[in-house]
Amino acid sequence: MRAAIYVRLSRETEESTSPERQRAACEALCEARGWTVVAVEEDIDVSGFSRGLERPGLQRILQRLAEFDVIVFYKIDRLARSTVDFAEIMKLSERQGVALASATEPLDLTSSMGRAMAKVIAVFAELESDTIGMRVSNAHEHLRREGRWTGGRIPYGYRVAPNPNGAGRVLEVNPEEAKTVHMIVERVLAKDSLMKIAVDLSKSDIPSPGHSSRQSTGKRSDSKQWYTTTLKSLLTNPQLLGQVIEDGKPILRTDGLPLVNRPPILDMDTWHALQDELKRRAHPGEKRREGTSLLRGVLYCGVCDSRMYAFIGAKGQLRYRCIGRLKHRQRTGVRGKCYGPSIAGKTTEAHITSQFLATFGGLPVVRMVEHAGEDFRPQIRQAEDALSDLEKDRYERGLFKGEDGAARYATQYAKLEERLASLKEKQRNAKPAGVEAVPTGKTYAELWEEADIAGKRDLLLDAGTFVQVAPAQKAGPRLDPSRFSIFFGEDGVIRRADADGKDVEAAVREVVEREAQEQAAP
Incomplete structure (x- = not known):
């Protein structure tokens, strides 16, 4: 039988299921069964969950099914991370008369019972993948709240640096890029068009945000060309205020305000003036003015x-x-x-x-x-409600029991009272709008x-x-x-x-x- 070996790894640093170990286990199975290995395809640093069937190595195997009798893989979760994807692979392979074989799981996929068991295993593999994804997401949010950098695309105006307060890395202001941001903002507020600014930046040979010289992962480009869409994305990104973004939205503190744990590039007044100017240009009537006399x-x-x-x-x-x-x-x-x-x-x-x-x-x-002005009254109401709920928790709902219950209640109550007093003081000295x-x-x-x-x-x-x-x-x-x-x-x-x-x-x-x-x- 002609065998095709498939190897997949989300991260090359995963030693427990390294590509070499996966390939060795698959080759050992082929040798024991007397199968001839005619192809080996790998997808390294490719997520089976996010990419689905759109993986280069897997696609090369699926396009050559007529040349194989069996596809060998280390475990079902290496082949597919969802039951839908696994069922689709089974359907495509059965249509061509190609068997599926796991090097580490005792499955007979030639029988209906074996295929059913394989789907059950795939369900648990999908559940494990979801659980891992949730743990990673929670860990990343925790690190972001601590001010740590969790990787990915580096926001323009910043650079990665060792964490001065402990382990990991943080983002600090990149002086050269921050200078470029301030120059762009000044020109926008001076009524220069985004097209003219983009052309001038491209001529100046300043690397664009997605240039490979400043991005080590993700979508990169060897062109230093700037575009108006690039400028709009940069100038409307609240990361310029030092805010931490997750899934396109700012992470909020417990008081409902955006979390800021890195040095801002723009102050709040400049940010508001910039957004007002961009909104003015987005108005249909203002768009018509741009090309007029x-x-x-x-x-x-x-x-x-x-x-x-x-x-x-x-x-x-x-x-x-x-x-x-x-x-x-x-x-x-x-x-x-x-x-x-x-x-x-x-x-x-x-x-x-x-x-x-x-x-x-x-x-x-x-x-x-x-100036948008400062108004701490919503936060004051929130703190007052929290104090009221805390009192109900103890005296109406019967919580805070036990020997240390009174002490825990007193500690939480004191913290809330301190926060409420602080907010009321801020409200007395709040900067009015104007x-x-x-x-x-x-x-x-x-x-x-x-x-x-x-x-x-x-x-x-x-x-x-x-x-x-x-x-x-x-x-x-x-x-x-x-x-x-x-x-x-x-x-x-x-x-x-x-x-x-x-x-x-x-x-x-x-x-x-x-x-x-x-x-x-x-």
Whole structure:
């Protein structure tokens, strides 16, 4: 009989069932039965539970079943980790007239009773696999709560280091990668597009998070190319706050807050500002803005007060024009009075830019950071409920019996009282929610030079830029500056709100509040 030997091991460091021992036992069975070994396939460091039948070595055997009479394996759990997989292998082999033989288990798979016994053994093998997986998962969570690194993909911005407080390894901040993270965050908050940042990172030859130079296991790549999806995944990962992630979610402490046991790369204020900016870009209306022109939302028609939009003229030149007449006809069914004036795009953009930089170029830019505020009241309620439950446990449910029951009760009660007092003190000194003006350390001119089109447009809008374009008095190739009425700051914000049909009083209140916050900034 022609025999194929199959060897599988989840980890090569498992000495009790090493590949050599498995192969030797299978060869001994073949020699004793007089079978000729014609193929040996191995799956080393491959999980039979997670990979199922999709194992390279096993697939090579299943694809060559017509060449074998028997498949020999060390134990059933080496061949399959689930009864479903084992039943499928039995069905495929029986269809080709191929027997299955275990080198260490006395099974006769040629009879119905033997096949039934094999399935029973496979059930217990699956149960053992589930139990092992649960133990490993629990052990990993325990180590993570202690701040230990359990292996796997290294979060960007960190590196593995020996545990300074004992056995094992921990994650510490990687200075070079942390510097890259801060640079990316600064550019995002400065309104740079993710595409531009990804292109610049790829040109700089900085290894991407999945590059083989920084990942020893898992999915790796020899390309240092950065992508927008890579940046989104990095910038929305709460591991940048030092949080510990398991199965894609933060591990929570007993008080319900995320567990933080490694140095954070970003502070909470920067994190919230970053997430707000990414959410803004994810909004459908904001996505449309990314590919539009510099003065969209800035130029307004002097005839009908409608916004002016960019278009490419007959000679391939950028122009801005009013489409108020079209909108009026779509809304009412009749043509409006506005004839749709237009203006050259390139020279208009240059003129507005020069006026903006002349007014604001040397001024420092502040970033408005929204503080979520601190509220410990839910945790206070939780601690109070725990104290109440503890009292019921002793006096109503009759727990804490025995000689040491009173002492154990007193210890737990004292800990809860101490925690409750601490939370109430934190609530008294809690930082209120609000908006803070944080200096960026750069001027409008410096940010303008660094920003892309979307970022420059945001600088114009943030400064309240509003430009009204009057009809042309005479035709000509040159730009007529007298056509522009340019407003900045409060005037521009209020005029834009009025032109867009928004609540002008609300716009005024928003301007006043922002100016007060900027004046209060250190």
